[in-house]
Structure formats: C-alpha cells, structure tokens
Amino acid sequence: MDADATGLFAPDRVAVVGATEREGAIGRAIVTNLAEFDGDVVAVNPKRETVLGHDCYPDLQAVPGDVDLAVVVVPPPVAIETVRDAGEAGVRNVVVITAGFSETGGEGAQRERELAAVADDYGLNLVGPNSLGVLSTPTGMNATFGPSNALPGNLSFMSQSGAFITAVLDWANDQDIGFKDVVSLGNKAVLDETDFLEFWRDDPETNVVLGYLEGIEDGREFIDTAREVTQDTPAVVVKSGRTEAGAQAASSHTGTIAGSEAAYEAGFEQAGVVRAENVQELFDFARALDGLPMPDSESVAVVTNAGGPGVMATDAVGDSRLSMAAFEDETLDALQESMPDEANVYNPVDAIGDADLERFETAMDIVLADDNVGCAIVVSAPTAILDYEELAAAVADCQREYEKPVVTCLMGGERTRHAEAVLRDAGIPNYFDPARAVGSLDALAVQRAVEAREYEAPAEFDVDRERAGEILEDAAARDARRLGVEAMDLLDAYGIPTPDGDVVDDPREAERIAGTIDGDVVMKIVSPDILHKSDIGGVKVGVSTNDVRDAYEDLVARARNYQPDATILGVQVQELVDVDAGTETILGMNRDPQFGPLVLFGLGGIFVEVLEDTSVRVAPVSEREADEMVDELDSAPLLRGARGRPPADEDAVTDAVQRLSQLVTDFPAILELDVNPLLATPDGVQALDVRLTIDPGEL
Amino acid sequence: MDADATGLFAPDRVAVVGATEREGAIGRAIVTNLAEFDGDVVAVNPKRETVLGHDCYPDLQAVPGDVDLAVVVVPPPVAIETVRDAGEAGVRNVVVITAGFSETGGEGAQRERELAAVADDYGLNLVGPNSLGVLSTPTGMNATFGPSNALPGNLSFMSQSGAFITAVLDWANDQDIGFKDVVSLGNKAVLDETDFLEFWRDDPETNVVLGYLEGIEDGREFIDTAREVTQDTPAVVVKSGRTEAGAQAASSHTGTIAGSEAAYEAGFEQAGVVRAENVQELFDFARALDGLPMPDSESVAVVTNAGGPGVMATDAVGDSRLSMAAFEDETLDALQESMPDEANVYNPVDAIGDADLERFETAMDIVLADDNVGCAIVVSAPTAILDYEELAAAVADCQREYEKPVVTCLMGGERTRHAEAVLRDAGIPNYFDPARAVGSLDALAVQRAVEAREYEAPAEFDVDRERAGEILEDAAARDARRLGVEAMDLLDAYGIPTPDGDVVDDPREAERIAGTIDGDVVMKIVSPDILHKSDIGGVKVGVSTNDVRDAYEDLVARARNYQPDATILGVQVQELVDVDAGTETILGMNRDPQFGPLVLFGLGGIFVEVLEDTSVRVAPVSEREADEMVDELDSAPLLRGARGRPPADEDAVTDAVQRLSQLVTDFPAILELDVNPLLATPDGVQALDVRLTIDPGEL
Numbered sequence A, B: 001m002d003a004d005a006t007g008l009f010a011p012d013r014v015a016v017v018g019a020t021e022r023e024g025a026i027g028r029a030i031v032t033n034l035a036e037f038d039g040d041v042v043a044v045n046p047k048r049e050t051v052l053g054h055d056c057y058p059d060l061q062a063v064p065g066d067v068d069l070a071v072v073v074v075p076p077p078v079a080i081e082t083v084r085d086a087g088e089a090g091v092r093n094v095v096v097i098t099a100g101f102s103e104t105g106g107e108g109a110q111r112e113r114e115l116a117a118v119a120d121d122y123g124l125n126l127v128g129p130n131s132l133g134v135l136s137t138p139t140g141m142n143a144t145f146g147p148s149n150a151l152p153g154n155l156s157f158m159s160q161s162g163a164f165i166t167a168v169l170d171w172a173n174d175q176d177i178g179f180k181d182v183v184s185l186g187n188k189a190v191l192d193e194t195d196f197l198e199f200w201r202d203d204p205e206t207n208v209v210l211g212y213l214e215g216i217e218d219g220r221e222f223i224d225t226a227r228e229v230t231q232d233t234p235a236v237v238v239k240s241g242r243t244e245a246g247a248q249a250a251s252s253h254t255g256t257i258a259g260s261e262a263a264y265e266a267g268f269e270q271a272g273v274v275r276a277e278n279v280q281e282l283f284d285f286a287r288a289l290d291g292l293p294m295p296d297s298e299s300v301a302v303v304t305n306a307g308g309p310g311v312m313a314t315d316a317v318g319d320s321r322l323s324m325a326a327f328e329d330e331t332l333d334a335l336q337e338s339m340p341d342e343a344n345v346y347n348p349v350d351a352i353g354d355a356d357l358e359r360f361e362t363a364m365d366i367v368l369a370d371d372n373v374g375c376a377i378v379v380s381a382p383t384a385i386l387d388y389e390e391l392a393a394a395v396a397d398c399q400r401e402y403e404k405p406v407v408t409c410l411m412g413g414e415r416t417r418h419a420e421a422v423l424r425d426a427g428i429p430n431y432f433d434p435a436r437a438v439g440s441l442d443a444l445a446v447q448r449a450v451e452a453r454e455y456e457a458p459a460e461f462d463v464d465r466e467r468a469g470e471i472l473e474d475a476a477a478r479d480a481r482r483l484g485v486e487a488m489d490l491l492d493a494y495g496i497p498t499p500d501g502d503v504v505d506d507p508r509e510a511e512r513i514a515g516t517i518d519g520d521v522v523m524k525i526v527s528p529d530i531l532h533k534s535d536i537g538g539v540k541v542g543v544s545t546n547d548v549r550d551a552y553e554d555l556v557a558r559a560r561n562y563q564p565d566a567t568i569l570g571v572q573v574q575e576l577v578d579v580d581a582g583t584e585t586i587l588g589m590n591r592d593p594q595f596g597p598l599v600l601f602g603l604g605g606i607f608v609e610v611l612e613d614t615s616v617r618v619a620p621v622s623e624r625e626a627d628e629m630v631d632e633l634d635s636a637p638l639l640r641g642a643r644g645r646p647p648a649d650e651d652a653v654t655d656a657v658q659r660l661s662q663l664v665t666d667f668p669a670i671l672e673l674d675v676n677p678l679l680a681t682p683d684g685v686q687a688l689d690v691r692l693t694i695d696p697g698e699l
Helices: A003-009 A026-036 A076-088 A106-122 A162-175 A193-201 A219-229 A244-254 A261-271 A279-291 A307-319 A329-338 A357-368 A388-402 A414-425 A434-452 A465-477 A485-493 A507-515 A545-562 A623-631 A650-666 B003-009 B026-036 B076-088 B106-122 B162-175 B193-201 B219-229 B244-254 B261-271 B279-291 B307-319 B329-338 B357-368 B388-402 B414-425 B434-452 B465-477 B485-493 B507-515 B545-562 B623-631 B650-666
Strands: A013-017 A040-044 A054-057 A069-072 A093-096 A125-127 A133-136 A141-144 A151-159 A178-184 A208-213 A235-239 A274-276 A299-304 A375-380 A406-410 A501-504 A521-526 A539-543 A570-575 A583-592 A596-603 A614-618 A670-681 A684-687 A690-694 B013-017 B040-044 B054-057 B069-072 B093-096 B125-127 B133-136 B141-144 B151-159 B178-184 B208-213 B235-239 B274-276 B299-304 B375-380 B406-410 B501-504 B521-526 B539-543 B570-575 B583-592 B596-603 B614-618 B670-681 B684-687 B690-694
Touching: A003 A093, A003 A125, A003 A133, A013 A026, A013 A141, A026 A040, A026 A133, A026 A141, A069 A076, A076 A093, A076 A106, A106 A125, A151 A162, A151 A193, A151 A279, A162 A178, A162 B307, A162 B414, A193 A208, A193 A219, A208 A279, A219 A261, A219 A614, A235 A261, A235 A279, A244 B307, A261 A274, A261 A596, A261 A614, A274 A279, A274 A434, A279 A434, A279 B434, A299 A307, A299 A357, A307 A375, A307 A434, A307 B162, A307 B244, A329 A357, A357 A375, A357 A388, A375 A388, A375 A434, A388 A406, A388 A414, A406 A414, A406 A434, A414 B162, A434 B279, A465 A485, A465 A650, A465 A690, A485 A501, A485 A521, A485 A570, A485 A650, A485 A690, A501 A507, A501 A521, A507 A521, A507 A545, A507 A570, A521 A545, A539 A545, A545 A570, A583 A650, A596 A623, A596 A650, A614 A623, A623 A650, A650 A670, A650 A684, B003 B093, B003 B125, B003 B133, B013 B026, B013 B141, B026 B040, B026 B133, B026 B141, B069 B076, B076 B093, B076 B106, B106 B125, B151 B162, B151 B193, B151 B279, B162 B178, B193 B208, B193 B219, B208 B279, B219 B261, B219 B614, B235 B261, B235 B279, B261 B274, B261 B596, B261 B614, B274 B279, B274 B434, B279 B434, B299 B307, B299 B357, B307 B375, B307 B434, B329 B357, B357 B375, B357 B388, B375 B388, B375 B434, B388 B406, B388 B414, B406 B414, B406 B434, B465 B485, B465 B650, B465 B690, B485 B501, B485 B521, B485 B570, B485 B650, B485 B690, B501 B507, B501 B521, B507 B521, B507 B545, B507 B570, B521 B545, B539 B545, B545 B570, B583 B650, B596 B623, B596 B650, B614 B623, B623 B650, B650 B670, B650 B684
Parallel strands: A013 A040, A013 A069, A040 A054, A069 A093, A093 A125, A151 A178, A151 A208, A208 A235, A235 A274, A299 A375, A375 A406, B013 B040, B013 B069, B040 B054, B069 B093, B093 B125, B151 B178, B151 B208, B208 B235, B235 B274, B299 B375, B375 B406
Antiparallel strands: A133 A141, A133 A178, A501 A570, A521 A539, A521 A570, A583 A596, A583 A670, A596 A614, A670 A684, A670 A690, B133 B141, B133 B178, B501 B570, B521 B539, B521 B570, B583 B596, B583 B670, B596 B614, B670 B684, B670 B690
C-alpha cells in the first residue's frame, strides 16, 4: 500500500461505479450504506443523471474534481476497464466488489491476473475482487453491501470471508463491540493481510487487529511485518482450514492453496500473532487486548463470594499460562483482619456468601496492592445483599486505581445486564464461565510475552557458500535430483560437523582415505539407484585399512549384481562413529508454498515416526527460535541427560539448526533436506547421513 | 436412598424447621420460596403460632399428620436434635441447610458424624448439611434459600456448590433453560452423588443428569451405578479441582480430599459419564443431549450460505470425534441439479450468498436423506433475502422429519432472537460460533458410544488365591512392608508369567535351581535394605551352573560388606531372559482414596518417566478396558511392531493387566505394586521384577 492509502478508509470523496436505484442490486445497497458518510459520494453509471440523490457521471474520468476511492460493482470484464479508468483519472484507491475472478477457476483466474496487472501499472491500492467492501467508523463510511454497519471502536478487522463480516457486525452490534476499520479482503489480487497489518500499525485509532484468514499470500513477508506490528499492536487471527477437511473446504471456497498447518503454526508463533482457535476466542481475546491494561506478571488473584466458582476459576488458571499468585504476608494479615473467620484468605480468596460490596472492595483493594499479584478475577454468585451494578463500578475503580487487569464473572442472567454495561465502559469483559474470563487474561499473557521479545537477526555464520554452490551445480550438471552421502560436503561447507571420510570412486583412493582415519572405517556403496543399501549388503562396518580395497571391490560387485544398470557414484569411506555415545536426532527441511523453507528438529526414530514429537520454524531461524525448537520437544529431557543418557551439547545442536537454516535460505534450489541421524553427544554433533532433493532450475 | 425418596422432591407436605418472619433470615427465605408449592407447608418454631400465614408448631412431633420432608435451618447443635425428632416423627426425608459442620474442620466434622449416625439410626434420606436446599419444578417446590426459582424442564442438576446453583438458575432463567429437580448436595453426610444418580435413573421426567462435583465419595460405587444410569440417561459432569491449584482450593472449600485427577479421568470414562471441562460445556452438552435425537453415525453434513463460516464448521468437525460425511452419488447429483452453478455440492455444501429459504430447504432435504449423513449443521450468515425465523422453522421441520440431530449457527445478534426461540422449542441449540455447535454434536457422539457399550463382568481367572494370601501373610509375619523379587510367586499364583527360578537362602539350593534352568542364569541379592543392587555388585548376569555356589557366596559377601546389618533374604536365581526379544512395559497399581485400586500400564523407561505416556483404569478391569488401555497409549505402535520391533503378543499383555487387576482387587492389603519391566514378546509376557508395598493391617 502506498502513502495515499488513508484514502481507502478516510476518503473525502467516494465514487460508486455501477451505482443504481434498482431494488436488490449491490450498486444500490452500497450507495444506501454510504448515507451516513461524512464525505462526498458520487455515482458512476452511463445510463443515469443521478442515483438516489447523488450526482451521476458516465465514467470516472468524467467526474469533476478528485475521487479518493472508487467502489466498483460492474460486471467482471467491465471491472478491469473501470480500474484502468480509475488509474487514468488519478484515483488511488479502488475496491472491487465484483465477483467472478479467481474463485471461479481458470478463466476467472486469468481475468484476475489482468486486473492485478492494471492496478500495478497505475500503482493502485486495490481491495478485492470478490469483496464485500470496506468500512471505517470515524468517517461513517460504510462502502459495503452488507446489511449492518459497525459501531465505533478501536478494533480493526480484516476478513477473507465477506459473509463472516456480515455475521460479525450483526452480532457485534448486539454485544456493543465497536470497530475502527473493517475490510473484506476478497481474492487479495493486490492488497493482502500483510498490507493491512502494516497500515494499522501506524493507525492510532486501531488498538487491536483482528483477522479471519484462510491463507496467507507471502508467509515470510507476513512474519517480518507482523513482528514489527505486534510489538505494539496485538493481532488476533483465526486461521480457517486448520484441519485436513477444513483446508479442503477452504480451497474450494476461495481457491486458496494453503500451506501446511505446521507452517502456519510456526509462522504465527514467529510473527507474534495471537492465534484464536475459534470465533469465540477471536472476540474474547480481542476485547481483552483492547480494553484491559497489560499485566506486569502472570500471577492471578481470585476474589469470590462463592467457593465452587472460585475453584472453577482456579482450575482454569491451572489450565492456562497463568499461575495463582502467592500472597505476601502483609496481604494475608490484612485479609485475616478484615474478613470473617469462615473466609479463606489464601488465593482464591473466598469472602463467603454474605459478602457485601464493602467486603468485596476491601478484599480487592488488599490483593491488588500486593506486588505478587499481576491480575485478578472477581467471581460472584448472585446473593440478596449484593448489587451487581455497584460491584461492577467498584471493580472498574479498582482496575483504574491499580492499573492491573481485572476480569469478572458476575454470574447470572438478567441481573448482570446493567453491571455488564458498567464493566464494558471500563473495558472489562464479564463472563458466566470462569474459564472464559481466565482465557481473556491468558491472551494478555501471550501478548505480554510477544511484546517482551527481542527479535534478533538470524546469525550469519562464516560458511563456504561458494563450495556449497559448486556441489549443487555439479549435481545439477549430472542431472541428479536426489542426493545422498555424496553431498555430505554441503553440510561441511556450512560448518555442520560430519565424520572424517569421503566418497571415492577408486579402491586405492578408498585405501588412502582409510589411512587418514584413526581405527577401522565404515564403507557404503553410493548410488542414487540403491535406496536400501543394507538390504543388498552395500554397507560394511569396521573395515581395517588393509581390507579396504577388497571391501571396495566387493561393495561394487554386490551393487552391480543387484542392479546392473545402477549409477554407482563410488563408495563412502567414513570414520566409525559410536552412536551409543549420544542421541540420534533429525534435522530436516522442506519448502512450504506460502512460508518457504521450514526447518524441523526432533529426536530420531520412534520420536519422529511414531510419536511425531517434532518442532518446526520458518527459516531463517534465529538463536532464540532454535533454542525454542529444542525446548518445546516432549523428548527434550532425553537430550539433556534424562535416565542416565549422555547429555547432548545443546549449543552444538542449536548451532547446527541455525546453520542448516542458513544453507536452505541461501539455496532455494534445495527443496527438501534431511540430516538423519544428526548424532548429538556431550562433545558436539555429527551429521551421519544426509538426503536432499534439488531443483536445478533454481540454481 | 430408600424407596420413599420421591418424598424428597415430590412431598405432599413440607415442614420448615426454623421458619421465621425475620427479614434476611434463611428460615424466612425458604418459607417465601415455598409460596408456589402445590403441596402443604407447615412451620416449626417454638416461639411462634404462624409464620407468613402457615401453621407453626413447637417441634416436628407436634405437627399433626404426616410430614414427607423436613427442611432444617436451626443452629448446628439443635440441628442434630431436630433430625432425631424427624426420625421419631416418621419423617423420611430431611434437608439440612444449617452450616457449621465438616466444612469448618475438626469440631464440625465430629458434629457431622453425629448427624450422619442419627440419620442412619432412623434410615433417613438426608441432604446436606450446609446445603442451599432442593427444588423440583413439577410440584413447584422450591425449598432453597436462593434468590431464583427454576423454570420447568427435563434436566436434573446436583451441585456440591450452593452458590453455583444460584448462579446457574439466574442464568438459566434468562436462557430459557429448565430443570426437573435441583439439589444442593452440601457436605454429603448421607446422600451423595451416587444416590441421586440412581434416583434420577428411574425418573421419567429427567432426560439428562447434570453434576457439579468437587469430589466423589465412593468411586467404585459411583462407577457401578453410573454405568447403569448412563446406558439410558446421559450424565454430564464438571469435576472441579482438576488441576493442582484447583484441588487445593476445593479442599479448603468443602474439605473434600479429592483423589488424583488420573483416577477421576479413568473413573468418569469407565462410568460412561460425559465430562465437561467448564461451565459452558456443561450446559452446551446437556442441552444437546436433552433436546436432540441420537444420531446413527458420526458423519456430519454442513449446509451453509457462507463459505468462510462453512470452513470454520468443517475445522471444528476435524477437531472433534465426528467426521465430514462423504455424500452418496445420488445426493451429489440432486444437489448439482438444484443448486446454482457457483454452489459447492460437496460437503460442506455452500448454497452461496443468494440462497433463499427454498434453496436451504432443498439442500437440507437432500443431505439429510443421505444414509451417509448422521447429523447436520446449518450455518448461515445474515442476508437480505433470508428470514432467520423461517429458516429456523424449516430446520426444526427437517429434524423432525429425518429424526437426525441438526444444530444451527444462524449467525448474528438481534436478528437471531426470534429464530432462537423457534429452535429452542424444537430442542435445537443455536450458536454464533460453529465450534460450539459442533461441540454439542460431539457430546451426542460420546453418549452414543456410551450407550453402545456392553459392559462385561471382569474375567475371573482361575488363580491360586490361597498361595498368594500365604505369601502376603508370610511377609506380614516377618514385619515386611516393602517386598521385591521374593514376592515373584505372588504374580505366579495369579498366572502372570515369571522367568524360571526362585529365591533361595542356601548356595546348594541355588545350584540345584540353576541346574533345572536351561543355560546360564542371573543371580541377584535379595534384601529389603538394598535398593540399588547393581551399584554394589549385587547382580551377576550369565552365571553357569558350575559357578553358582561361588557366585552365591560372593553376592552375600558384597551385601554384608556394603551394609553389615542388612536383612538378607537370600539370592534370586533366575533364567537369563533376552530383553531385546521384546518391549519393556510397566504394569503398576496404587490405591486412590476415592476409587480404590488403579491399574496403570505403559511402555517402560522414557515412556513412563519422561513422556508420561501411561493409561489408567479403576480395578477391576474388564477385557474391553484392558484393550483400551493398550490402544490409548501414544506408544502403542511400538508394541505392535512399528519400526521393525518384535510385535508383542497383545492378548498376553491384556491378560496380565486383568490378572493384576484381579490380584489387587482380591487383596486390599496390597497398597502399591509395580511390575517393571513386564517384558512383552511375540510369545507372551514375562514379569522380570516386582516391587510392592503392603499394609498387614488389611490382611
């Protein structure tokens, strides 16, 4: 989006191209929805002089004066011409409502490419096509054809589903939830989620960005932008099509070819995005992030007049990232002094059923003053002596005074209405279910951790990039796509340790190499055509230098015997490594269509294949991220010496992860790569085997 | 509860003992709440002649005619006398509202025991003490002191928190959710959750039992009762105090000493109880189970006018036990014929944004007629041409016609009100969030599986119980609490295979035993005082028969040298077992205060200790349950031959699980027991080591 993009949400003048008075037409609905717009509205329609009282012109170029935003509702072929007109007429922002583009398949996709090309020629900020439109509450501009307008607020919302916007607005109006900007992204021919994220970063009226996304256009760009944005402005996203069935459905909905769920999970994590699993979480999290102050810690105090619901709140804290605050002695003393004997002064504080407003206030005051308390939940069952509206006002006061986030469960039905309005004005969400109240504090904890992050540039290791390039070029020259141990040097060039040895195509050379290695060696036939070397006797373990030449001839003979036309690249002569001295891990990589190279790490064998205990990040991977990749494995204790195992040199592990990340980032020609096993010992790591697939076209 | 317990919820006559006109008193609140009761209300209070218009008597015995239910609100010491009076006066049912019993600790606990003893003397059905009361809508009896009454309905609700009842009633009234009976369990001195579960089993007006529980009094009894109940009547339970912090809070709330979460998880599973994680789920699940017909399968059809929300629903299905239905060819043909070209006829069916009522009806008709479809979700965004109230009526008709459960997400705010009322009348829940709609269908799937269960009696193996008893008696006789390999015969007596060999206390005997064993043997020192035998050289592997006597002397000498005063029971001479021929598993047991013996199974070593991949069941364990214990392990594929491992004889594994279950059920003196490892090979299992703790007092 260019610098003029403010014209998209805050234009002075909007032109509706395809405006009409025909009942039921989208061109009428948009003009009607623009009735409350502060700015000027003009219509474009060659067949009319006015539309619903607005001046009408035959085309955009005929409109006198500047137009900041053109909303296009003409049929698909005409839409492209209209966008060109807009460019010619100096209009900077265009929303294409018209459907019938890539979502309809082949021909439509071609039409969409043309549309994007025109927008590109003129440098237009183009939303859509196949969009419900855009709206922005400060100017009262509702340039959508949906049935509802938005209330004013500080949430800005982008959605890949127009229908979801209509549903959300109707619901949000009922819940008194307001928005700053809302945009229906449509097919994202030009502007996508990353553009809007960037735009709202600089928007002082946007407190929280919300997104409903079915896919991300450019994963790496999204991560880089979102990282900056989310340091100040929380972004909460529902990514639809998470499951296999969902992804299939999403693909037939918007034609989105989504990358793997693992990629999205890693990508959102790395981007600092707060991920919501469902619609309820999307808005619970957004409201909490919009309305509540940030806590200083994850320690929660619970104050209640009801034991059972207090226990439920405590359970919910136990399920979350939060923990129950341990009160300072003074807090306990003060509570003891002011609460009745039957009360429980330990957290959760149970002020018992006859607690009146004053007792609640006293308890809240005492616990919120405690430095060990980062945030609080006030849980109440309805009683005869407690007025919820008064309690709500007291909670709001407390939150203001202590600047700590407080959420409430004033439980009940009708009697909570007025209290909820008081709480809402103070930005405090009230839920019947303590688990939801805790969930909203949990979202603050996630955002707090994001804001505390210090993003470091990925390390740039001193590597032999030239040599790595040559190895890949050589492979490409002999038309090889799948490489094995003959490519161990690639790892070596990037500083990932490999055992001593080499691949040779001559028995004397094999003997010479063996002579440079201490002790006996391992010898393996190297052939892209022989995948299971062991099965054909293609591996010899513990060969002494004297026997190396014979062993060489024997390995080649076996391979020829097994498959006479196999390409034999030679024999690998390698130092004999004691695998029992360490833990076998896997370091892998593949390419995601949206996010690019994904790096995977896990313990080998059953941990990857049976237990699926792996961690994934989008490359390039920073040191912090590499550390996290190890930390988040369930099997991490095994790397760290659990049950008497040799503890691995973890720095060497994370170093290898980062070096691999650098390698696959440097060479887009590497499509897939697996180091399996990467042996992790107390003294470092060693890559014992490697397989990779390359695309010579990318070299 | 005895046969007269109907008098608890449907009495002809209620006496309120401690009735008063004093404002703010509980004794007044109860009399006031009884205003709408169909039956007769009398007051008991020696100081008054009438209370709020009801006749008042000095004590229960003075009341002329029968009293079916006495509600007691007098101070704690008087309460015990009142309950005795009730017994003397022939009152069968008593609700003790009075607090100040076990929830206050020592003295109160003693008072509660007295109260229970009195109730026991007279065989009374006693609710409480420390109860909010009971209510039942068919008779309009509200014998609680809460601020709200319940709407009529078919949910029966028991709660260990009175405050939660007041909160739920207030909320439920607002949501139009009705109840049959509600009981505040209080301290459960006499009647507990199992009694009410049993009572409601036979109540035709109770469709679903709901429970808020902080603990269960007698786990095994609960399981046995709940199994019968839940074959017809679903029971949905929130167990509070799930987390460590929550359990601590629960303990200070009601004095409940809860068993382990693992025990509750296993117990609820075995009982057929639908467990809700939080309040929202409790009522979402209950409403679905109350209002919707049972599906024939878990295949879901989604019909929508909105692509995005359709994808969300599909994701939620992917997250659940349910699956997306694959339509029959005729269904696809019929949809293709009747839907516009742009529609998606594959599941989720997207009838697109301009779908009117008729198109929705057509789509619903076609998919519900498909035998592959077990249930359906109708998802709609608001549009100009769709009236939600009409759509709701059509959904209700469809559900009636096809007798398949249908839930809805008619998304929006105000505009959903009337539609929701229509849907509610048809028992159909409507949610904004597709995930919640799917969650309610998921609850039906859980209940469907429960109802399909055939509970089998645990197998009774032909074991040598007498010999096992003798082994335990012998240990007790020598004052042993912790036993090791010297107790291998215990396993043998119950048919759990052990290697050949024995524990002997004489070198010649050792030699003789070794002579009966093929090949070399393993010898281990046997001493309760030496835990880590290997560390002191107390284990010899691969001893030939000739060397056995020397080895014996050497082992004893080492033990003496290590700890001169150690009790040495002898030396174990055992067949040398090749552990690489199988998979090491753990078969364990401990006793839970509520549920009794819990049997645990898992793969050995890291799987138990690092990955905590274990399964637990309350003993006695049936064959089906033993099978499930293996199935639910993440590491189960390893037992089944993953990655070239020897596949275990799974029948032998589940046989050992059931035999251990029988052993620990037969002998309450066994407090803890671990068979570690139980080696599982293709030819069967072998217990290689055992440790147990016994309580001689239980013998």
